[in-house]
Amino acid sequence: RRRGRRPAAGSHRFREGSEAVGSAAAMLSRISQLGARGSCARPELKSILFSTATTSSHHDEGGDDKEKISVTFVNKDGTEKTISVPVGMSMLEAAHENDIELEGACEGSLACSTCHVIVMDVKDYNKLEDPTDEENDMLDLAFGLTETSRLGCQVIAKPELDGVRLALPAATRNFAVDGFVPKPH
Amino acid sequence: MGRRLLLPHTRRLMLFLRPMRYSASATATATAGSLRDPLHVCVVGSGPAGFYTAEKMLKGREGVRVDIIDRLPTPFGLVRSGVAPDHPETKIVVNQFSRVAANPRCSFFGNVTLGSDLSLSELRKTYDVVVLAYGAESDRSFGIPGEDLRGIHSAREFVWWYNGHPDMCNLAPDLTNTDSAVVLGQGNVALDVARILLRCTTELASTDIADYALDALRSSTIRKVYLVGRRGPVQAACTAKELREILGNYKMCLKNVNVYIKEADLATSPADKEEMRNSRIKRRVYELLSKAATVHQENNDNDRKELHFVFFRKPTKFLPSEDGSTVGAMELEKTLLKDDGATGKQVAVGTGEFEELKCGIVLKSIGYKSLPIEGLSFDKYRGVVPNLRGRVLSSESETATVEPGLYVVGWLKRGPTGIVATNLHCAEETVDSILEDDRKGLFTDPSGPKREGGRRAEEQA
Numbered sequence: 166r167r168r169g170r171r172p173a174a175g176s177h178r179f180r181e182g183s184e185a186v187g188s189a190a191a192m193l194s195r196i197s198q199l200g201a202r203g204s205c206a207r208p209e210l211k212s213i214l215f216s217t218a219t220t221s222s223h224h225d226e227g228g229d230d231k232e233k234i235s236v237t238f239v240n241k242d243g244t245e246k247t248i249s250v251p252v253g254m255s256m257l258e259a260a261h262e263n264d265i266e267l268e269g270a271c272e273g274s275l276a277c278s279t280c281h282v283i284v285m286d287v288k289d290y291n292k293l294e295d296p297t298d299e300e301n302d303m304l305d306l307a308f309g310l311t312e313t314s315r316l317g318c319q320v321i322a323k324p325e326l327d328g329v330r331l332a333l334p335a336a337t338r339n340f341a342v343d344g345f346v347p348k349p350h
Numbered sequence: 351m352g353r354r355l356l357l358p359h360t361r362r363l364m365l366f367l368r369p370m371r372y373s374a375s376a377t378a379t380a381t382a383g384s385l386r387d388p389l390h391v392c393v394v395g396s397g398p399a400g401f402y403t404a405e406k407m408l409k410g411r412e413g414v415r416v417d418i419i420d421r422l423p424t425p426f427g428l429v430r431s432g433v434a435p436d437h438p439e440t441k442i443v444v445n446q447f448s449r450v451a452a453n454p455r456c457s458f459f460g461n462v463t464l465g466s467d468l469s470l471s472e473l474r475k476t477y478d479v480v481v482l483a484y485g486a487e488s489d490r491s492f493g494i495p496g497e498d499l500r501g502i503h504s505a506r507e508f509v510w511w512y513n514g515h516p517d518m519c520n521l522a523p524d525l526t527n528t529d530s531a532v533v534l535g536q537g538n539v540a541l542d543v544a545r546i547l548l549r550c551t552t553e554l555a556s557t558d559i560a561d562y563a564l565d566a567l568r569s570s571t572i573r574k575v576y577l578v579g580r581r582g583p584v585q586a587a588c589t590a591k592e593l594r595e596i597l598g599n600y601k602m603c604l605k606n607v608n609v610y611i612k613e614a615d616l617a618t619s620p621a622d623k624e625e626m627r628n629s630r631i632k633r634r635v636y637e638l639l640s641k642a643a644t645v646h647q648e649n650n651d652n653d654r655k656e657l658h659f660v661f662f663r664k665p666t667k668f669l670p671s672e673d674g675s676t677v678g679a680m681e682l683e684k685t686l687l688k689d690d691g692a693t694g695k696q697v698a699v700g701t702g703e704f705e706e707l708k709c710g711i712v713l714k715s716i717g718y719k720s721l722p723i724e725g726l727s728f729d730k731y732r733g734v735v736p737n738l739r740g741r742v743l744s745s746e747s748e749t750a751t752v753e754p755g756l757y758v759v760g761w762l763k764r765g766p767t768g769i770v771a772t773n774l775h776c777a778e779e780t781v782d783s784i785l786e787d788d789r790k791g792l793f794t795d796p797s798g799p800k801r802e803g804g805r806r807a808e809e810q811a
Contacts, residue, residue: 270446270770276439279771302591305631308775 234327238265239285241333250322256282256331257318267333273318275299278307280317285330287313292325309334386478386793387413388455391784394464394473395483396420397427398770399760401447402777403481408453410785416456417477421463422516425451427485429770431515434542435557436549436602443770470725474755478793479784481757482726482735482742486718486766492534496668501527501676505539505715512546512567514560524676525570528710532680534665535715536579537587543713544575545596548607548655574656576707580664580685580698582615583639584622590634596657597642607655611643615661621689621696662686663705664698668712679708718766727753734758734765740780741787754792757784 231251238246238260250259257280260267268279281304284290290313296304300319307314317331391407393400396418404416424430426444433440451458462468464484473480489504491497503523510518531547533540546554551568579586596604616639618626626633639659663682671678682705685698720735722728729736729746735758736746742758743750759780760773768776787793 268771268774270443270774271439272442272445274439274442276437276442277769277771279774298594299591301634302589302594305590305634306769306771308771310630 232324234322234324234329236322236326237328237330238267238282239330239332240266241335252322252324254322255318256280256320256322257316259322260317267317269318275303275316275318278303278305278316281307281309281314281334282317282320282331283309283311283334284313284315284320285332289326289329290315292323293320307334385413385788385791389414389479389788389793390477391416391479391481392473392477393418393481393483394420395427395485395760395762396425396447396458396460397483397485397760398429398443398447398773399485399762399777400427400481400483401425401450402773403483403759403781404456405446405450406777406781407784408450408455410781411788414455417459418451418456419459419462419464419468421461421484423460425458425460431510431513432539433513434509434546435513435554435559436545437542438557440770465723470723477755479755479757481759481780481784482762483758483760484720484762486720486733486761488719488721489714490717490719492665492714492716494665494667496670496677499668499670499677500524501671501710502668502712502714505533505535505543505713506718508543508713509539512559512563514563519560519562523566523711525566525572525711527571527671527676529571530574530576530707530709531572531711531713532576532578532707532709533713533715534578535587535717536577536659537715538589538592540577540713540715541588541592541596543715544577544657545604547572547575548657549604550606572655572711574658576658576660576709578660578663578665578680578682578707580662581687581696582618582622582661583611583636583659584618584625584632585687585696586635586639586661588635589631590638593635593638597638604657606653607657609642609645610656610658611639612659612661613643615659616640616643619687621687625696660707662698664700666700666704669706671710676710677712678710679706680712681706718761720762720766732765735762737763738783740776740783 231253233249233251236248236250236256236259238248240246246263246265248259248263248265250256255273257267257269257273259265260280261269267282269277270279271277273280284293293315296315296319300316303316304310304314307316311334314334320326320331389411391404391414393404393416400418400420404418407414407416418425420427426447429441429444429447450456464470464473464482470480487506489506496502501524503521507518507521508523511521511523525547531544533544546559546567547570551564554564554567595602596607597609616636618636626636660682662685664685665680666683667681668677669679669681670676683700684703684705686701687696688699689695690697719733720728722730727736727743727745727750728734732746736743736750737758738752740757740759740763742753742756744753757780759777761768763780764772764776
């Protein structure tokens with residue numbers, strides 16, 4: 166991924182040595198160290214994302230050595246996509262690996278609410294560990310929050326969740342000025 | 351009004367931009383009646399609103415070219431200059447924005463200021479679609495005596511200062527003339543500035559805080575910060591994560607600070623309870639504040655700093671210091687909450703009881719305000735551009751018409767509230783409006799004034 170950008174034509178009044186340049190470069194380099202897509206910034210979360218469930222005592226030497234579950238994502242327009250997710254992977258990671266349009270602004274660091282998903286079956290919702298305070302803090306801000314909402318980066322695939330259906334929240338809300346009717350043009 | 355002479359660098363910029371409209375590509379030629387291909391979009395402002403808009407435009411339509419312009423040489427708006435340095439995870443989203451800018455159909459132009467380098471009308475003549483995403487770079491003010499005393503800054507200026515924004519690197523706030531700072535407002539920005547003032551500088555040293563700010567904070571004599579709000583804990587605008595950070599005892603929380611909250615301030619009325627019933631955020635904020643009020647504060651030795659939550663006080667005057675050179679104290683009026691029949695909200699009304707709070711620096715964190723530009727309709731009362739689902743309207747009156755090809759997104763559209771993610775949905779709505787108008791053929795007018803104006807500009811360049 167290219168980090169340095171050659172100056173675009175409009176920027177040839179670029180102020181050399183300005184404060185902004187130094188701190189911007191420093192910030193960008195620090196930010197890129199924070200984590201590439203799919204990984205996260207907080208070490209304690211890394212272990213959650215990559216832990217495996219120890220339910221099976223025999224190992225497949227030749228085939229997949231990770232158990233997989235089936236997960237169905239339901240898009241805002243109602244279309245569905247069913248994918249296969251290895252146990253231990255987060256729903257956010259699984260969505261991105263399968264080109265499902267689940268946003269993940271903070272890449273799994275519990276610093277945003279954009280990977281918000283709705284667990285469609287309350288039985289599946291109850292199979293999940295309770296959200297931590299940190300996750301609840303982010304869910305507070307989630308758009309279209311429901312009783313069975315969770316952050317996709319905190320829902321980790323486990324065998325009991327096989328067949329789980331996750332809905333992407335309907336995003337568009339009517340921001341229109343109340344009662345306004347524009348003149349035809 | 352005669353045609354403005356274009357500055358040399360702007361002429362070069364227009365030349366650079368112009369060829370893209372006539373670039374050869376497999377699907378380039380727009381015939382009368384067919385959709386514009388490629389559709390040329392200019393997004394003014396490169397913060398989250400601008401970048402989410404660019405991303406959704408690129409995804410929403412095959413033949414589209416997006417140019418993002420910003421008056422600063424560097425992109426990302428408040429993600430770069432507003433997010434506190436001790437919140438690096440909130441800045442991770444720049445990775446996503448960088449991927450958008452790396453798209454071959456997208457370009458970023460820094461150092462281009464709408465209103466001086468380019469006028470809005472020039473932009474509208476150059477592009478099929480212009481989306482204004484330039485946010486809110488001014489502040490609400492109290493309009494009370496003494497507001498122009500030295501030592502009184504808006505939180506926006508202070509935040510820009512410690513984040514290295516080029517406009518504020520010379521702010522030089524005096525952090526050495528006092529032990530008490532007052533922050534007016536109790537939203538997340540207020541908590542941010544309080545936290546940066548109180549955080550141990552060795553922790554700040556490992557962040558991307560501006561070096562000169564770190565130096566100033568190292569020699570700061572501020573030991574007490576007062577967070578003053580007109581209303582009560584139920585109305586405080588901050589959210590749980592930020593409160594937990596100030597009150598908690600985990601690794602990255604604020605350390606060595608005693609937090610003071612008066613139990614009497616926590617009394618709730620039936621109207622308060624109703625507000626909390628309707629809002630999960632308020633319930634959790636109130637719970638955190640209540641728990642904090644009951645924590646017994648150890649006797650304060652000199653090592654520990656203080657954070658005071660002051661509720662039900664509204665500022666009435668800023669008073670000068672003894673030598674008159676800077677602010678020395680604030681006059682505050684006690685308030686009561688009354689139901690505002692019209693909106694159903696509770697508003698603070700003065701009780702006629704006043705008190706004084708000594709301080710040497712005041713940070714006003716009562717909200718941002720957008721700036722109007724020439725040629726753009728503006729609702730001065732709400733501080734936004736009048737719009738209908740992102741389509742700019744000619745005025746805020748009922749007889750307004752839609753301005754063709756002109757859209758707005760982000761704080762300039764909704765007002766200056768919300769988090770990074772709020773712009774996601776805001777951008778979706780505006781892009782939906784643009785694509786709807788595109789499907790209706792509103793951007794195809796090969797013989798229209800736009801192309802003529804563009805050719806004229808090119809001749810002048």
